[in-house]
Amino acid sequence: MVWRNSATGYGAISRILHWSMMVLIVGMLILGTKIADMQPSLANLYLYGVHKTAGFGVLLLTLIRVVWHRISPPPPPIGVPRALTNRLARLVHGLIYLCLIAIPISGWIASSATGLDVLLFDRIPLPAIAPVSEMWERGGFLAHGLLTKALMALLAAHILGAMLRGIKQDGTTERMIGG
Amino acid sequence: MRRTMIVICLILTQGTALAAPATYVLEPENSTVGFETDFGTDKITGRMPVSRADLTLDFDKVAASKISVDLNVAGAEASFLFAAQALKGPKVLDAATYPTMSFQSTRVRAVADGAEVQGVLTIRGIAKPVTMQAEIFRQKGYLDGDLSHLTIRLRGAVNRSDFGATGWSDMVGDQVRLDILARIARVD
Numbered sequence: 403m404v405w406r407n408s409a410t411g412y413g414a415i416s417r418i419l420h421w422s423m424m425v426l427i428v429g430m431l432i433l434g435t436k437i438a439d440m441q442p443s444l445a446n447l448y449l450y451g452v453h454k455t456a457g458f459g460v461l462l463l464t465l466i467r468v469v470w471h472r473i474s475p476p477p478p479p480i481g482v483p484r485a486l487t488n489r490l491a492r493l494v495h496g497l498i499y500l501c502l503i504a505i506p507i508s509g510w511i512a513s514s515a516t517g518l519d520v521l522l523f524d525r526i527p528l529p530a531i532a533p534v535s536e537m538w539e540r541g542g543f544l545a546h547g548l549l550t551k552a553l554m555a556l557l558a559a560h561i562l563g564a565m566l567r568g569i570k571q572d573g574t575t576e577r578m579i580g581g
Numbered sequence: 582m583r584r585t586m587i588v589i590c591l592i593l594t595q596g597t598a599l600a601a602p603a604t605y606v607l608e609p610e611n612s613t614v615g616f617e618t619d620f621g622t623d624k625i626t627g628r629m630p631v632s633r634a635d636l637t638l639d640f641d642k643v644a645a646s647k648i649s650v651d652l653n654v655a656g657a658e659a660s661f662l663f664a665a666q667a668l669k670g671p672k673v674l675d676a677a678t679y680p681t682m683s684f685q686s687t688r689v690r691a692v693a694d695g696a697e698v699q700g701v702l703t704i705r706g707i708a709k710p711v712t713m714q715a716e717i718f719r720q721k722g723y724l725d726g727d728l729s730h731l732t733i734r735l736r737g738a739v740n741r742s743d744f745g746a747t748g749w750s751d752m753v754g755d756q757v758r759l760d761i762l763a764r765i766a767r768v769d
Contacts, residue, residue, distance in 0.1 A: 442752045443621035447661070517670035518663050534671055 404581060406474040411577045416476060419467045420578060423460065427502070427557070430456050434550060451524045454513065458522055461506035464499060480572050487563070494559050501553040505546060507531075512542025602645055605731065605765035607634035612763045614652055618741075619754030620664070627659035627668065632681065636765055638717075640728070648686040648698060648733075650763070655680050672748020673741070679705045689715075698735060704744035713737035713759070720764060728767065735761040 406413040412420075433453050440446055479488040513520045514530035515538035521527055532538045567574040614629040632653040639645040654676040659665035669676040686700040687710075695716040702711045713735040720730040738758045742750070 441621045444623040444661070447663070516667075517672065518666045536672070 407471075407476050410477050411581045412476060413474060413581065415470055415474070416467075417578060417581060419463060419470065423463050423467070423502075426456060426460055426463070427553075430460060431550070431554065438547070448524070451521060454509070454520055455522045457506040457509055458528070460502055464502040468499065477577070480567075480574050480577075487566075491560075491563055494556055494563065498553065498556045498560060501549050501556060505549045505553060508542050508545040508549060512539050512546055515539035515542055601641065602637050602639040603728070604768045605636040605638060606768055607631055607636070608730075608764040608766055609634075612765075613761070615760040615762070617758045617760070618756065620752065625660055625664045625753065627657060627665065629653065629658075629682070630656040631763065632656075634763060634765070636733075636763075638731075643689055643691045643696060646686070646689040646696075648684070648689070648700070648735075650684045650761075652682040652684075653680070654682055667749055667753075670748065673746045675705055675746075684711075684713075702739060702744075704739075704741075705746060707744045709739070709743050711737055711739055713761075729769070730764070730766050733761075733763045733765060735759070735763070 403414050404411075405415050407416050430453070433449065433456070437449055437453055440449070442450075479491060481488055510520060510528065511532040514532040515535050517534040519527045520530070532542065564575055564578075609631055612631050612634075614631060615626065616629065617624050617626045619625075630653045631650060633649075633651040635647070635649040637645075637647045654674045655669060657665060657668055657674070657676070659668055668674055671677070674682070683703045684700050685703075686698050688699040690697050692714075695714060698713045698715045700711060700713070701708050703709075714737060716734045718732040718734070719725070719727065720732050723730050736759065738756050740755045741747070741757050742755050
């Protein structure tokens with residue numbers, strides 16, 4: 403198995419990161435939507451902890467992926483690099499990365515601003531990164547919600563682009579699955 | 582335990598001639614201030630330590646009785662971690678700014694099943710009148726007529742929004758039910 407990316411294909415590490423993050427992000431979008439609508443009770447209180455832990459996981463995996471792509475750059479897009487579709491894909495990818503960093507951080511800020519501990523696995527406290535303040539709390543949760551909706555739209559665009567490339571059979575989808 | 586105690590509130594209502602006003606001190610290790618509020622379909626329960634209590638009880642003239650209690654907000658505990666943090670945080674009791682809650686009686690009167698204590702409750706620096714129902718018991722292990730060690734149970738309810746403690750109102754109920762069990766010893 404080839405771990406590093408090459409000039410033409412994705413290595414195992416990039417592919418594992420991509421697909422594991424996909425599973426985590428889809429799960430988080432479902433969980434986050436449920437949490438936003440649910441009436442909290444003792445029976446479902448743990449879901450907040452799961453959400454915060456998984457959100458921190460998304461942030462960590464995104465940062466690992468960014469660092470990994472500096473160490474082992476991904477292959478350039480298939481086709482003419484300056485083609486509109488490739489330029490759009492690059493823009494969408496960049497915005498998705500921004501959202502994957504900004505959404506957990508905005509949630510962390512908002513949670514810190516409530517004055518409650520942000521715990522990983524219900525045990526490990528994360529440091530507060532915002533003052534206890536209603537303004538920070540409201541702003542943080544507002545940004546968290548808006549950025550999540552933006553991420554949903556970007557992911558829809560990303561999946562649509564991947565499907566179009568799959569229909570065209572240009573090899574993009576294949577190299578993210580099989581390297 | 583209640584079964585083992587003689588309800589001394591009978592004394593209050595029967596007008597039995599007893600001693601003049603007596604001063605009592607709190608036995609803090611045996612006293613609790615319990616509270617309960619709604620959390621969705623569940624309840625949040627908790628306790629708050631009593632930091633000071635001045636009690637003067639007059640079994641001859643109930644109206645001359647006085648109760649003054651301070652509670653240590655920072656020492657509050659709740660049935661789960663986040664509830665305790667939320668309770669002490671700035672959106673509810675704001676323990677950092679207002680470390681003490683206090684109750685000062687203004688009127689005590691005997692009623693059929695005990696006593697009614699009217700007073701002023703101060704939370705977050707906001708003072709509001711409240712009425713608590715009181716029962717007084719002789720503590721287990723003390724003989725009939727021995728009023729040296731008593732247990733006072735005070736029960737009542739407040740709306741936290743009256744005191745500006747409005748945090749998490751979408752999740753947690755407004756009414757907070759109080760159940761104070763104070764064990765006291767007479768200063769001879």
